[in-house]
Amino acid sequence: MKHDFYDITILGCGPAGLSAAINATIRNKKVLVIGAEICSPPLHKAQKINNYLGIPGVRGEELLACFMEHALQMGTEIINSKAEAINEAEGVYSILVKGELLKSKAIVIATGIPYKPTIPREEDMLGRGLGYCATCDGPIYRGKDVLLIAYSGEAENEANFMAEICRKVYYLPLYQGTMELDSRVEIINGKPGEIIGSDFVQGLKLKNGSEIIVEGLFILGGETAPDRLIPGLEIVDKHIKVNRQQETNLPGVFAAGDCTGPPYQVAKSVGEGQVAGLNASKYAGRK
Amino acid sequence: MKHDFYDITILGCGPAGLSAAINATIRNKKVLVIGAEICSPPLHKAQKINNYLGIPGVRGEELLACFMEHALQMGTEIINSKAEAINEAEGVYSILVKGELLKSKAIVIATGIPYKPTIPREEDMLGRGLGYCATCDGPIYRGKDVLLIAYSGEAENEANFMAEICRKVYYLPLYQGTMELDSRVEIINGKPGEIIGSDFVQGLKLKNGSEIIVEGLFILGGETAPDRLIPGLEIVDKHIKVNRQQETNLPGVFAAGDCTGPPYQVAKSVGEGQVAGLNASKYAGRK
Numbered sequence: 145m146k147h148d149f150y151d152i153t154i155l156g157c158g159p160a161g162l163s164a165a166i167n168a169t170i171r172n173k174k175v176l177v178i179g180a181e182i183c184s185p186p187l188h189k190a191q192k193i194n195n196y197l198g199i200p201g202v203r204g205e206e207l208l209a210c211f212m213e214h215a216l217q218m219g220t221e222i223i224n225s226k227a228e229a230i231n232e233a234e235g236v237y238s239i240l241v242k243g244e245l246l247k248s249k250a251i252v253i254a255t256g257i258p259y260k261p262t263i264p265r266e267e268d269m270l271g272r273g274l275g276y277c278a279t280c281d282g283p284i285y286r287g288k289d290v291l292l293i294a295y296s297g298e299a300e301n302e303a304n305f306m307a308e309i310c311r312k313v314y315y316l317p318l319y320q321g322t323m324e325l326d327s328r329v330e331i332i333n334g335k336p337g338e339i340i341g342s343d344f345v346q347g348l349k350l351k352n353g354s355e356i357i358v359e360g361l362f363i364l365g366g367e368t369a370p371d372r373l374i375p376g377l378e379i380v381d382k383h384i385k386v387n388r389q390q391e392t393n394l395p396g397v398f399a400a401g402d403c404t405g406p407p408y409q410v411a412k413s414v415g416e417g418q419v420a421g422l423n424a425s426k427y428a429g430r431k
Numbered sequence: 432m433k434h435d436f437y438d439i440t441i442l443g444c445g446p447a448g449l450s451a452a453i454n455a456t457i458r459n460k461k462v463l464v465i466g467a468e469i470c471s472p473p474l475h476k477a478q479k480i481n482n483y484l485g486i487p488g489v490r491g492e493e494l495l496a497c498f499m500e501h502a503l504q505m506g507t508e509i510i511n512s513k514a515e516a517i518n519e520a521e522g523v524y525s526i527l528v529k530g531e532l533l534k535s536k537a538i539v540i541a542t543g544i545p546y547k548p549t550i551p552r553e554e555d556m557l558g559r560g561l562g563y564c565a566t567c568d569g570p571i572y573r574g575k576d577v578l579l580i581a582y583s584g585e586a587e588n589e590a591n592f593m594a595e596i597c598r599k600v601y602y603l604p605l606y607q608g609t610m611e612l613d614s615r616v617e618i619i620n621g622k623p624g625e626i627i628g629s630d631f632v633q634g635l636k637l638k639n640g641s642e643i644i645v646e647g648l649f650i651l652g653g654e655t656a657p658d659r660l661i662p663g664l665e666i667v668d669k670h671i672k673v674n675r676q677q678e679t680n681l682p683g684v685f686a687a688g689d690c691t692g693p694p695y696q697v698a699k700s701v702g703e704g705q706v707a708g709l710n711a712s713k714y715a716g717r718k
Contacts, residue, residue, distance in 0.1 A: 163484045163698055170482050195457050197450045197701045198486055198494065200501045207485065214487045388675065388692070405675070407709050411450055414484045415702015422694050 145246055146221055150176045151428035152421070153239055153248035155227055155370075158184030159410050160401025161254035162211045163417025164424065165220040168252075171425035176248070177215070177222040178241055183208055184256060186402075187410065196410045207410065225298070228277050230374045235431065237396065243279070243301075249428040251374070252420045253392070253399040257408060258382045259369040262293065263336045263348075266363070273345025276372065278302040278362045285360040287311050291348055293336055296365035297321060303329050314356050316348075319365070332356060370403060381405070390420035396431075398424045433508055436534045437463045438715035439708070440526055442514055442657075443541035445471030446697050447688025449498045450704025451539045451711065452507040458712035463535070464502070464509040465528055470495055471543060473689075474697065483697045494697065512585075515564050517661045522718065524683065530566075530588075536718045537711040538661070540679070540686040541704060544695060545669045546656040549580065550623045550635075553650070560632025563659060565589040565649045572647040574598050578635055580623055583652030584608060590616050601643050603635075606652070619643060657690060668692070677707035683718075685711045 157179025190204030400416035444466025477491030627634035688700035
C-alpha cells in the first residue's frame with residue numbers, strides 16, 4: 145500500500161468498485177481498491193453484454209479489462225487481496241489486509257452478489273468452532289487440531305502460522321496450483337460434506353465419507369459476507385440496505401452494485417458506484 | 432410512429448432514456464423514445480467526461496453520439512418531438528405527440544434536470560391565464576387576444592391554429608430560423624420580462640419596457656415539468672420521487688436520471704435508466 149491512511153477504501157474491483165474509485169479519484173481523494181484477481185466472476189464469464197450503454201456487443205471479460213484500464217489510467221491504486229477484518233474507532237475505520245493494518249475515513253462495499261455458505265450449517269456454527277480468519281482466532285486453538293478449507297493460495301500463510309501453534313493442521317485446498325506449506329501441515333484431498341457436531345464443531349465429514357476430527361474449522365480465501373466483515377451493518381433480504389445516496393446504516397460506509405440487491409447488471413452497478421464514490425468523497429472531505 | 436400501442440414509452444433521449452430503451456428492447460418490448468433534437472443539452476455542452484467507466488476522456492457530444500448509435504443499433508424507435516399531454520384510463524396511458532394519440536402500458540420519464548420557470552410568477556399564474564398547451568386550452572380563448580412565447584418551431588402550428596379562433600394572436604419567438612405563420616399572427620421581438628396582472632394574466636411586459644395586453648399567455652416548445660404532464664406525479668424538492676426500483680407513486684410510471692435528483696451524472700443516469708427499463712418491462716409484461 146502506498147499510504148497507511150486513505151480517504152476511501154473500496155472493497156471489490158468489479159464495475160461498482162471501479163466506478164466508485166474513478167469518481168473518488170476525480171474528487172482528489174486518496175483511494176485504495178482491494179479486490180480479487182478476477183474482479184467480477186459473473187461478469188468475467190458473461191458471453192456477451194449488450195446493455196451497457198455506449199459499449200455494445202462486448203464479452204464480459206473484455207468489458208472488465210476496459211474498466212480496469214480506465215481505472216488504472218486515472219491513477220487508481222488497486223491491490224489484489226481481501227480485507228480480513230474491519231473495525232471502527234472514533235470515526236476511523238481500521239482494515240486488516242495482507243497482515244497490515246491501514247486506516248480509512250470512508251468505506252465503499254462493492255463485493256458483488258451476496259456470499260453463499262459453502263457447507264450446510266456454516267452460519268449456525270460460526271463462532272462455535274467455525275471461523276473465517278485463522279490468524280485472528282488462531283490463539284484459541286493453541287495445542288489443538290484444526291482444519292482449514294482454502295479457496296485460494298493466500299490461505300497457505302495462515303496454515304503455516306497455525307502449524308506453529310496447533311497440535312495438528314489439516315489443509316483442504318479447493319484451488320489448483322503449487323502449494324508452499326510447512327511440512328507439519330497435512331494436505332487432505334476431497335470435497336467438504338457436512339460438519340460433525342451439534343452444538344460445537346467436532347470435525348468435518350467429506351463427500352467421500354471419510355471424517356476429519358478437529359476442534360476448529362476455518363473457511364479461508366473465499367468471500368466474506370460484508371456484515372461479518374463490518375459488525376453492525378444492516379442487511380435486508382441478504383443484501384446490504386442502502387438509501388438512494390448509497391449510504392448504509394453505518395456512518396462513512398457506503399455500498400454499491402450487486403451487494404445492494406438486484407438487478408445484477410453492469411450499468412446499475414456502475415451508476416451506484418458513481419453515487420457511492422461521490423458521496424464517500426463528500427463524507428471524507430468533511431472529516 | 433410505427434405502432435399506436437407501445438409497451439413502454441420513454442420521455443427523453445439522454446443517457447437515462449436511451450439506457451432504459453436498450454434494456455427494454457432486449458426484453459423484447461415495443462419501445463418508443465420521444466426526445467428533443469439535442470438529447471441532453473448539459474451533456475452536449477460538456478467539454479470532457481472522465482467518469483463514465485469504460486469510456487475515458489470523451490467530449491459530451493461524442494458520448495451522446497455513441498449512446499445514440501448503440502440505441503439505434505439495437506433497433507430502438509426514436510422520434511424527435513415531445514409529449515404534449517398524458518392521461519391515464521383503466522391502467523393504460525394515452526400520450527398526445529405530434530397531434531396524434533398513442534397508447535402505452537408503461538412510461539419512463541427521463542426528462543433531465545428539472546424545468547426552471549421562464550418568467551417570474553409563472554408557476555403561480557398557471558391555470559390563471561397561463562398554459563403550456565395552446566391546442567388543449569385554445570377554445571377557452573375563442574374571440575380573445577393571446578400571446579404565445581415559443582421556444583421552438585413546433586409552436587408555429589399552435590399559433591396558426593389559435594389564429595383561426597382568437598381575435599388576435601401575438602407570437603414571441605425565442606428561437607432562430609424561418610417561420611411559417613398565418614398572416615393574422617403578429618410577431619413580437621423582444622425578451623419576456625414580467626407578467627401583468629395580479630390574480631389573472633392581463634398581459635406581458637417585455638424587458639424593453641413595452642407591454643402586450645392579452646387574456647391568455649402560452650409558453651410553448653420548452654420543457655414541460657413532468658408533474659404537469661402526468662397529473663398526480665409526486666415531486667419532492669423539485670425532483671420526481673422514486674424508490675430504488677425507479678418506481679414513482681403512479682403505477683406503470685418509472686423515472687430515471689437527473690429528473691430524480693442529484694448527482695447529475697452520466698453513470699448514475701445510465702444505471703437508473705437500466706433499472707427503470709427492466710422494471711417497466713416487467714410491469715408491461717404483467718399487463
